[in-house]
Each structure stands twice: as C-alpha cells, then as structure tokens.
Amino acid sequence: MGRKMKDVLAKSIIYLATGITLCVLLFIVGFIFVKGISLVNWDFLTRDYNEKVFYAFVQEEVVPMTIDAASLSQKDPYDKRYESSLEGPIYIENIGAAIAKVAYKNNATEKEQFVFSYIEKDSPLLSAIDSTGKKLSIGTDYILESINGTDFEGLSLEDVAAQINHETGELKIKVVQPGGGVRSNIITTLYMVLVSLLIALPLGIFGAIYLTEYAKPGRLVNIIRFAAECLAGIPSIIFGLFGMAFFVVALKFQISLLSGSLTVAIILLPVIIRSTEEALKTVPTAFREGSLALGATKLQTIFKVVLPCAVPGIATAVLLSIGRVVGESAALLLTAGTVAQIPGTLFSPGSTLTVQAYYVAKEEGNIELACAIGIVIIVIVIVLNILSRITSDKLNVFNKK
Amino acid sequence: MEAIKRKKLKEKIVENIFLICACVAVISLLAITFFVFYNGLKPFVSNSYSLWSFLTGVEWRPGSNLYGILYMFVGSIFATLGAILIGVPVAILTAVFIAELAGSKVGKLIRFAVELLAGIPSVLYGVFGLGIIVPYVLKISPMAQGESLLATILVLAIMILPTVISISETSLSTVPMEYREGSYALGASKIQTIFRVVIPAARSGIMTGVILGIGRAIGETMAVMLVCGNPIAGIPTSIFSQIRPLTTNIALEMGYAAGVHQELLYSTGVVLFIFIMIINFTVNKLVKAKVGS
Structure with missing residues (x-):
C-alpha cells in the first residue's frame, strides 16, 4: 500500500508545517512576555522614559x-x-x-x-x-x-x-523621578493615531464614496484603484523617505508629530479606501433605490441611508488603521524622531511605542525593556483584533437580515 | 427653480470634493515617486557621483566618499530568497491545513493566530530575532557575531508567513467543490486530491501570495536592521556573513546624512522603489489574469 504510506507522510508534513507556524507564534509572544513582564507595572506605564528632576x-x-x-x-x-x-x-x-x-x-x-x-x-x-x-x-x-x-x-x-x-x-x-517608563510614548502614539486618522479618514471615506457611488467604470477609476494598490505595496521606509523630503524638508514641518502623522495618513489611505469600499458595496442597491424613490437626492441618500448602514465596516477600517499606526516604525523613525517626550505642539517630535522599542533594543541593547514595550503593543494589537472581529460580525449580521 | 438649481449645484460641488478625495491616492503616489526620484537621481545628473560606481561598488564609506550598493543589493536578494525558500512551503502547507483538513473550530483558532502574527509590529520580530535567533546563530557560527544573513533569513521567513498563509488560504477555499468531488469520484484520496487538484487549481492565488511575501521581505526594515549586522562593505560569502540590505542602509543613516550622502540614500530608495514597482505590476498582472480566466 504505497499510496497510503504516501498519504500519511504528506499529511504529517502538513501537520508539521502548521505546528511550526503555531509554535513560532507562541514562541515569539511567549518570549516577549517572559522577557518583559517583570518590568511591566503601574510605574512603567505612568512614568516617562527620561528622569525628571523637580x-x-x-x-x-x-x-x-x-x-x-x-x-x-x-x-x-x-x-x-x-x-x-x-x-x-x-x-x-x-x-x-x-x-x-x-x-x-x-x-x-x-x-x-x-x-x-x-x-x-x-x-x-x-x-x-x-x-x-x-x-x-x-x-x-x-x-x-x-x-x-x-x-x-x-x-x-x-x-x-x-x-x-x-x-x-x-x-x-x-x-x-526615575525614568524607564513609557508614558510619553503611549501618549505620542495616541496623538499620532488621532492626528493621522483625522487626516486620512475623511479623505479615505469620501474617496471610497466616489469610487462606489459616483464613478462609472473607466480609466479614472482604474487609475485610482491601481494607485491605491501600489500605495499598499510600497514599503514604509519609502514613505519615510518621501515624508522626510516633502513634509520635513520642503514644507519645513521639521521632524515632528505633524510630519509623522501626514506620512502615516498616506500609508492609511489604501487601508481605509479598501475597507470602506467593501462596506459600501455590501449595502443593498434596493436601499438606495428606495431612498431615491422617496425623492431624496443622491447626497441625502448617501449620508442618510448608505453611510449609516456601512458604519460597522468603517469602524473596522478605523480599527485596522489604528493597528497600522501603532505598528508603524520605519516611516516614523525618519519623520517623527526618536525623542521620548510628549510632543507639546504639532511641530515637536516624539517617539511612538514601536520606535521606542526599536531605539531601546538597538541603541541601548536593552532587550528586556524592548520586550516590556512589546507587551504593551501586543496587548493593544490583540484588543484591536478582537474589536474588529466584533464590528465586522455586525456588518455580516446586517447583511443576513 | 432657484432652490432646485442651488441643490443641484451643491450636489455637483460635493461630488467634486469626493472626486478630489479619491484622487489624493493618485496624487500621493505621484508625489512619492517624484520626490524620491528627484532627490535620488540628483547626484547622477549633476555628476557629483557616478551611477556606475554607485551600482557596482561594494563599499559604503561616506567618510571617504565611497558609496557602492551592489553588496547591499546582493544581501537583499539573498535574504529574500532564503526567506521564501523556508517560509513559503511552511506557509502553503499551513494554508492547506486550514482550508482543507482542519475542522471549523480548529481552523478558526489557527486563523486567529495567523492574524495575530500579522498584527505584531515588525520591530518586535526584530527584538525577538535579537534576543533569540542571533544568540543561537552565534553558537553555530564561525564568525564573532550572530548578526548574519542566516538570522535575517529566519526573521524574514517568519514575517512572510501570515501574508502567504492568508492569501493562499483564501485562494484554496475558492476552488470549486466539484473539482474535489470529481477527483474523489476517480478514486483519488483526500491527500492526492489536495496536491494534484486543489493546489494546482489555486496556483495563481498562491503565486500572488508568494510575490506579496517577496515584497514584504524586500521592503522590511526595522526587524532586519536589528539582526543583519549592517557592515560597511563586502558581498556576503556565507550564511554567517553580515549583510546590509537596501532598506536598512536608508533607515540607519538618514537621520544625520547631508549633501551627496543624503541624496545617495534617496538613490538607494529609488533602486528599492523600482524593485517594489516591478513586484506590484506582476501581482496586478497575475490578479488580472486570474479574473480573466
């Protein structure tokens, strides 16, 4: 029975591969938790990285x-x-x-x-x-x-x-006050999320509305879709280069919260456009026709009927975006800097959690501290993951009705 | 009449605002291309550095005005190839498990794990590499340091897993049930069906996943920067050699570079950019071909 042997062999190789994937994940998460957990406590979260004399x-x-x-x-x-x-x-x-x-x-x-x-x-x-x-x-x-x-x-x-x-x-x-905490990095990350979403959300949502509700299939739509796809494929270090040349140098925003947020906003655009488009597409055409038949204008239909139905999808886009900003590092390294401080204005620099983790690991060789920061990041990522699951389930429930 | 006109005008204005927003993606792409190329081609146009020595040089010593990226290019390629060689088989087989063998509960669990793996920021992969992989490589390495091509390959192989798994899995599950049933009817076993029918049918989707994985591996910066060693010269001769991929060259020195040095970092970006664009076009073609068939 050569065939049976072969089947068993192939099956065990498949199981082995899956096992490797799972082990790798467990190993990485485990490593970060085991190395970093002893440093994570209330002081770690509420103190700044630098010492404070008062x-x-x-x-x-x-x-x-x-x-x-x-x-x-x-x-x-x-x-x-x-x-x-x-x-x-x-x-x-x-x-x-x-x-x-x-x-x-x-x-x-x-x-x-x-x-x-x-x-x-x-x-x-x-x-x-x-x-x-x-x-x-x-x-x-x-x-x-x-x-x-x-x-x-x-x-x-x-x-x-x-x-x-x-x-x-x-x-x-x-x-x-001894340093070693990540309060300023957490707050910088929060600022970065807020400012970049403020810029990217309206652009992305309106762009997606144009693509799904207005555009007739043709050259322009193809170009926009292609551009969004290309943007999604460009590595973040290239965005960093662009942000440095354009926002930091040409527009003289300096290495700052604003330069970082604008750069990240461009990275977010394709994410937001794509998820919003998906969400808008799931809204049945009958809803639009019903609204139009009642005498509503196209604009009223979009804002009063289509968008409210697509809210869970847009929420998913927001959550995905937050995840992207939290995880972003190469682009921010070049545009927002590595200074562990709370940016006082839009024009002052500040490092987010991931940049800080890099800085600590690379410049100070402090793996424990980098892992401790990693724990904070992973917890955020898991929470976002679960939330986005809930919101996308909501969208599906709506579809089944 | 007046009111209707005004309403129409408003509709038109808003439509145009939407159009402009949609065009921001295009404008951004053009601006990125322009700024990177403009800065990156400057030194060659103004003859402050020769393109030939830039592309074929094997030393990067800004202090003595030597800027060659050939060894970085080779390093990037080797690291990516190695990562694909190790990562892709594991990823495809995992995708096969999720799509074909796992029950719905187990499949869900593994999918969640894969999503989590995708959500971990690249810096943390680097920290993991620096904390675990580098010391282990050092143990078996004849060199004095663990930062090496091998460490880079291992980190990248892990990092491309989620990309390749999720795209392969999607394309495996879109293979029509009839294909499998036809194969079973001919007396093939489940495993034979998977390897002879389902995987070949999902070929183009799997290829897309692999190419996107290549894109991710080539463009990866922060994780690689922590484990690759970043030497200033030398084409890698063994898997224990240190490498300096194109991406890390940019990230390492951009902070303090000025003048020609800075422009040549942009040139490094141009090379990377061209590479990525080729990959993007290939993916685009593949996806179109699949839709066509």
Missing part, C-alpha cells in the same frame, strides 16, 4: 513607623537599575519615610544615590506640592538629592538621616 515642598511632621525593623529592611526599592543596596534603610520620623543608599544605574553611568525605600501612609511626602502649589507625589524608589539646599552627594546615610531629622518647618527637597 523640587517639592513638604511640611515637616513627625510620623512614627508602623512596621517593624525586619520588614522595613525587606522593603528594598525594587527596580532593575538598582544594582545593590549599599546602606540602610534608615527610617526618618519627621518625613515619615525610610531612605537607603544604593548604587543607581542609569544607562551606562552608575553612581551612589539615596532613594526612598519605604513611605508611611500618613507621610507628609504624600502631600507634597511644587512651587506653584500643585500637588506632587513622591513614591518609593524616587531619588533624594538635597533638602533645603544641602546637597547629599558623598555623604553617608547616617549623616543624611541626621541632617533631615534636624530640619523643621517647610522642607524644600530636590527629588528625581
């Missing part, structure tokens, strides 16, 4: 320690950049917090720093304000640089503790 004003107030000494020493400020705890921690009553001396590593440089290792619930540090009276929060693992102008560099932990216990009244402390 002055805080704190009203001195004696707060006794509520935990015992053994559990205090257990509370090490957990952060990957603290290589080792050098001294302490020591609890200081008049600010209601414990500080420790640690070797603090930031990028390549390492130095000795004092950090808050434990803060009491009633500590005055938690009701600190800045010079304008705005509330600040000081957390564990923040670095303490000076109090009332006395710089702590080079001092021993005991000296520092004595120094702080000596102070009364309002304390002006200089603290450093």
Whole structure:
C-alpha cells in the first residue's frame, strides 16, 4: 500500500508545517512576555522614559513607623537599575519615610544615590506640592538629592538621616523621578493615531464614496484603484523617505508629530479606501433605490441611508488603521524622531511605542525593556483584533437580515 | 427653480470634493515617486557621483566618499530568497491545513493566530530575532557575531508567513467543490486530491501570495536592521556573513546624512522603489489574469 504510506507522510508534513507556524507564534509572544513582564507595572506605564528632576515642598511632621525593623529592611526599592543596596534603610520620623543608599544605574553611568525605600501612609511626602502649589507625589524608589539646599552627594546615610531629622518647618527637597517608563510614548502614539486618522479618514471615506457611488467604470477609476494598490505595496521606509523630503524638508514641518502623522495618513489611505469600499458595496442597491424613490437626492441618500448602514465596516477600517499606526516604525523613525517626550505642539517630535522599542533594543541593547514595550503593543494589537472581529460580525449580521 | 438649481449645484460641488478625495491616492503616489526620484537621481545628473560606481561598488564609506550598493543589493536578494525558500512551503502547507483538513473550530483558532502574527509590529520580530535567533546563530557560527544573513533569513521567513498563509488560504477555499468531488469520484484520496487538484487549481492565488511575501521581505526594515549586522562593505560569502540590505542602509543613516550622502540614500530608495514597482505590476498582472480566466 504505497499510496497510503504516501498519504500519511504528506499529511504529517502538513501537520508539521502548521505546528511550526503555531509554535513560532507562541514562541515569539511567549518570549516577549517572559522577557518583559517583570518590568511591566503601574510605574512603567505612568512614568516617562527620561528622569525628571523637580523640587517639592513638604511640611515637616513627625510620623512614627508602623512596621517593624525586619520588614522595613525587606522593603528594598525594587527596580532593575538598582544594582545593590549599599546602606540602610534608615527610617526618618519627621518625613515619615525610610531612605537607603544604593548604587543607581542609569544607562551606562552608575553612581551612589539615596532613594526612598519605604513611605508611611500618613507621610507628609504624600502631600507634597511644587512651587506653584500643585500637588506632587513622591513614591518609593524616587531619588533624594538635597533638602533645603544641602546637597547629599558623598555623604553617608547616617549623616543624611541626621541632617533631615534636624530640619523643621517647610522642607524644600530636590527629588528625581526615575525614568524607564513609557508614558510619553503611549501618549505620542495616541496623538499620532488621532492626528493621522483625522487626516486620512475623511479623505479615505469620501474617496471610497466616489469610487462606489459616483464613478462609472473607466480609466479614472482604474487609475485610482491601481494607485491605491501600489500605495499598499510600497514599503514604509519609502514613505519615510518621501515624508522626510516633502513634509520635513520642503514644507519645513521639521521632524515632528505633524510630519509623522501626514506620512502615516498616506500609508492609511489604501487601508481605509479598501475597507470602506467593501462596506459600501455590501449595502443593498434596493436601499438606495428606495431612498431615491422617496425623492431624496443622491447626497441625502448617501449620508442618510448608505453611510449609516456601512458604519460597522468603517469602524473596522478605523480599527485596522489604528493597528497600522501603532505598528508603524520605519516611516516614523525618519519623520517623527526618536525623542521620548510628549510632543507639546504639532511641530515637536516624539517617539511612538514601536520606535521606542526599536531605539531601546538597538541603541541601548536593552532587550528586556524592548520586550516590556512589546507587551504593551501586543496587548493593544490583540484588543484591536478582537474589536474588529466584533464590528465586522455586525456588518455580516446586517447583511443576513 | 432657484432652490432646485442651488441643490443641484451643491450636489455637483460635493461630488467634486469626493472626486478630489479619491484622487489624493493618485496624487500621493505621484508625489512619492517624484520626490524620491528627484532627490535620488540628483547626484547622477549633476555628476557629483557616478551611477556606475554607485551600482557596482561594494563599499559604503561616506567618510571617504565611497558609496557602492551592489553588496547591499546582493544581501537583499539573498535574504529574500532564503526567506521564501523556508517560509513559503511552511506557509502553503499551513494554508492547506486550514482550508482543507482542519475542522471549523480548529481552523478558526489557527486563523486567529495567523492574524495575530500579522498584527505584531515588525520591530518586535526584530527584538525577538535579537534576543533569540542571533544568540543561537552565534553558537553555530564561525564568525564573532550572530548578526548574519542566516538570522535575517529566519526573521524574514517568519514575517512572510501570515501574508502567504492568508492569501493562499483564501485562494484554496475558492476552488470549486466539484473539482474535489470529481477527483474523489476517480478514486483519488483526500491527500492526492489536495496536491494534484486543489493546489494546482489555486496556483495563481498562491503565486500572488508568494510575490506579496517577496515584497514584504524586500521592503522590511526595522526587524532586519536589528539582526543583519549592517557592515560597511563586502558581498556576503556565507550564511554567517553580515549583510546590509537596501532598506536598512536608508533607515540607519538618514537621520544625520547631508549633501551627496543624503541624496545617495534617496538613490538607494529609488533602486528599492523600482524593485517594489516591478513586484506590484506582476501581482496586478497575475490578479488580472486570474479574473480573466
């Protein structure tokens, strides 16, 4: 039975190939989660990538320690950049917090720093304000640089503790919020999604309306379709080159949020045109005829009858687009830059999550951090995937009726 | 009368707005082509660098005014070929499994996995490559570094999977049931039917998937940049050699390049662009041929 053997062999090869595909996916997602998960926490999501130095004003107030000494020493400020705890921690009553001396590593440089290792619930540090009276929060693992102008560099932990216990009244402390977070990248990504959709959605939807509702088959339509197809096939680095030559240099928008969004908007156009066209095509012709027969104009028919029916399809287009913007990196690298900051205006640069992941992996060789950013990205991608499934199911339900 | 006229005028204006929006795609394509070619051809037109040494040079040393891209071109081709060789068989067989063998539940699950694979941004493939593939390649490599043609091929092979799978699967499932039934009636087994009837019938769709996969592999930048090594010279001689594909050349240096150096990065873009356009035209022809038959 040679044939049966062959069949079994072929079948097992097919199963093997499918197995490989699934394993690869599991392996990649697994790798990113396993490597990055230890870094993902609330601080990671809410802190900026760069350190932030600020002055805080704190009203001195004696707060006794509520935990015992053994559990205090257990509370090490957990952060990957603290290589080792050098001294302490020591609890200081008049600010209601414990500080420790640690070797603090930031990028390549390492130095000795004092950090808050434990803060009491009633500590005055938690009701600190800045010079304008705005509330600040000081957390564990923040670095303490000076109090009332006395710089702590080079001092021993005991000296520092004595120094702080000596102070009364309002304390002006200089603290450093450690970096390493992705808040600014998340916000930049959000801005990028908003601005590029604002540009690309109307263009894409109106273009699709023209193609499905107005255009007669012919040369022009073929050219537009071909152009959209070509755009879909161009690699993003070429879009980046164009964005750099046109938006950044020729229009003088600089490397900025605006240049990035405009470039990405062009990348989104074919996606939006295609999905909207598909959605419009599923609206039965009878609906249009009914509306026209009631005396509605073509325009009224489109906006009051056809578009509302196509809403789930357009929602799918929006979700797909968001996915594209979140995943885009090569074009944005050239047009929006790698600065981890929240762009203050349309004309300032900022790096999205993916660009940041690249930057961290390539320039700093920090795979863990890149994976941690990857987890955030994958979670977004999965959520978008599920949502787009729901919306496209809606469109299908409508068709079956 | 006046009101009707105004209504008609409004309709006409809006129609034209729609038309303009539809034309934005065409305008963008023309603008992209113009800007990339204009900047990219400048150095050769103004004779600040010879086209011949650009196309045949095997060294890229902006410091000593040497800009050759032949070795990058070769690297791009090798990486793409390797990725196709490894990725395409796996992808087609997976598509066969989803379309022909899997039950609807299992098929749905794998389809979801493939969609997820397609949704993962390319940077993360690069991070994965850098974290897993590069160290493993280093273990078996005679070279001092793991960044290599082999690592690039493996990353790209994974990245083209979703493209090839989803397009092949669609075209496999559009093969009419009668073909299969006819084959069964002639006494062929399920597997024989798949390999002798269904796959040949879906040939052109599968080809489209493969060519789109080639497009993705050639145009891929960020993932490749992390695992290819980016040497400044040298045609790759083994799978452990480092390579510098055309795309990464642009992305690496665009940030700080100026003058002729920058223009020649655009020229690199032109070469890439021509390549991609050839691929696009081929896909277009294939799709048309399929519709025609």
